[in-house]
Amino acid sequence: MSGIEIDLYSDTQSKPTPEMRKAMAEAEVGDEQQGTDPTVTKLCEMTAELLGKEDAVFLPSGTMCNQISVAVHCRPGDEIIADKTAHIVNTEGGGLAVFAGAMARTVDGTRGVFSGEQLTAAVRNPRRHTPKPRMVVVEQTSNSAGGSVWPLDAVRDVSAAAREKNLIMHMDGARLLNAVVATGHTAREFAEPFDSLWLDLSKGLGCPIGAVLAGSRDFIEQASQWKQRMGGAMRQAGIVAAAGVLALEHHVERMAEDHENAKRLGELLGNTPGISVEDGIETNMVFFNVEGTGLTAEAFRDRLIAEHGIRIGANNVYRMRAVTHLDISREGIERAAAAVRDLARSVHS
Numbered sequence: 001m002s003g004i005e006i007d008l009y010s011d012t013q014s015k016p017t018p019e020m021r022k023a024m025a026e027a028e029v030g031d032e033q034q035g036t037d038p039t040v041t042k043l044c045e046m047t048a049e050l051l052g053k054e055d056a057v058f059l060p061s062g063t064m065c066n067q068i069s070v071a072v073h074c075r076p077g078d079e080i081i082a083d084k085t086a087h088i089v090n091t092e093g094g095g096l097a098v099f100a101g102a103m104a105r106t107v108d109g110t111r112g113v114f115s116g117e118q119l120t121a122a123v124r125n126p127r128r129h130t131p132k133p134r135m136v137v138v139e140q141t142s143n144s145a146g147g148s149v150w151p152l153d154a155v156r157d158v159s160a161a162a163r164e165k166n167l168i169m170h171m172d173g174a175r176l177l178n179a180v181v182a183t184g185h186t187a188r189e190f191a192e193p194f195d196s197l198w199l200d201l202s203k204g205l206g207c208p209i210g211a212v213l214a215g216s217r218d219f220i221e222q223a224s225q226w227k228q229r230m231g232g233a234m235r236q237a238g239i240v241a242a243a244g245v246l247a248l249e250h251h252v253e254r255m256a257e258d259h260e261n262a263k264r265l266g267e268l269l270g271n272t273p274g275i276s277v278e279d280g281i282e283t284n285m286v287f288f289n290v291e292g293t294g295l296t297a298e299a300f301r302d303r304l305i306a307e308h309g310i311r312i313g314a315n316n317v318y319r320m321r322a323v324t325h326l327d328i329s330r331e332g333i334e335r336a337a338a339a340v341r342d343l344a345r346s347v348h349s
């Protein structure tokens with residue numbers, strides 16, 4: 001078999017829906033770089049309102065949101081504090097050091113979540129010898145630590161400790177809306193303690209491109225200058241922003257289905273010989289270990305594609321990650337689970 005029929009590699013793999021393509025085709029546009037694209041302006045206003053912040057700026061990617069935030073908040077030699085699994089530390093090409101000249105100090109959290117006490121312990125005493133602790137990053141939901149939600153109490157606990165130490169609070173909210181749907185708390189409640197935060201449009205929301213960064217008017221003014229500097233300022237970007245507007249209106253509540261599908265996948269894989277599913281499926285990610293099958297994750301991934309047309313990512317040597325999204329139906333989940341079980345059974349000795 002060739003080709004991928006069911007793609008659980010990431011929630012970035014969803015394709016724009018027909019409605020989304022229509023909204024994009026019909027979008028009213030202007031010059032985003034000059035602040036005159038009405039659709040981009042609308043998307044930014046909607047996001048600022050949703051998150052309870054003064055202003056927002058549309059950017060091409062979540063990575064750029066993170067990197068611009070660090071560049072605004074930190075001076076060279078400053079230190080950011082984040083969980084050891086954080087995307088901003090591990091998966092952004094060392095951008096912290098490149099753009100801001102910042103360093104990272106990581107915390108050994110539990111499923112990506114750390115406490116105020118752990119934060120306080122990670123904050124160095126200011127001495128001329130040490131890097132200057134400057135900002136804290138909360139990844140909501142935590143991606144490679146399990147798709148786990150930072151509970152509101154944990155967010156507040158960390159933010160109280162951060163304020164105590166005069167640290168800036170930044171949220172990598174790539175999947176904040178998954179946390180909203182999973183917990184029933186509002187996006188504003190989660191956003192309240194943060195100086196800056198952003199949403200990714202190209203993950204669970206199902207858009208082809210884009211992310212929106214929010215914060216105070218002053219922060220967004222500075223972020224917008226970085227956007228220009230980095231070459232992120234666009235022109236008739238309303239074409240892509242229209243997808244974001246539609247997604248914020250119609251694709252948020254439906255993520256509950258993705259979460260149900262992830263839970264179902266976890267259940268279906270539960271008693272598979274050679275496979276061990278990680279506990280605590282809270283949102284749209286399922287992690288499992290294939291060591292007991294005798295295959296590495298990469299070999300397992302390749303055979304699953306070749307023999308079943310199903311793609312699941314290899315996360316490290318034996319760990320795999322399946323992510324549900326807009327293009328994954330309940331039937332797709334059943335088929336994917338059957339394929340994983342089939343392959344595990346055929347290789348398990």
Ligand SMILES: *Cc1c(COP(=O)(O)O)cnc(C)c1O
Pocket residue numbers: 060061062063064066087088139141142143172174175200202210211
């Ligand atoms: C995907 C992701 C990013 C980066 O977003 P891009 O839009 O792919 O640049 C940052 N943080 C987390 C937690 C992510 O999952």
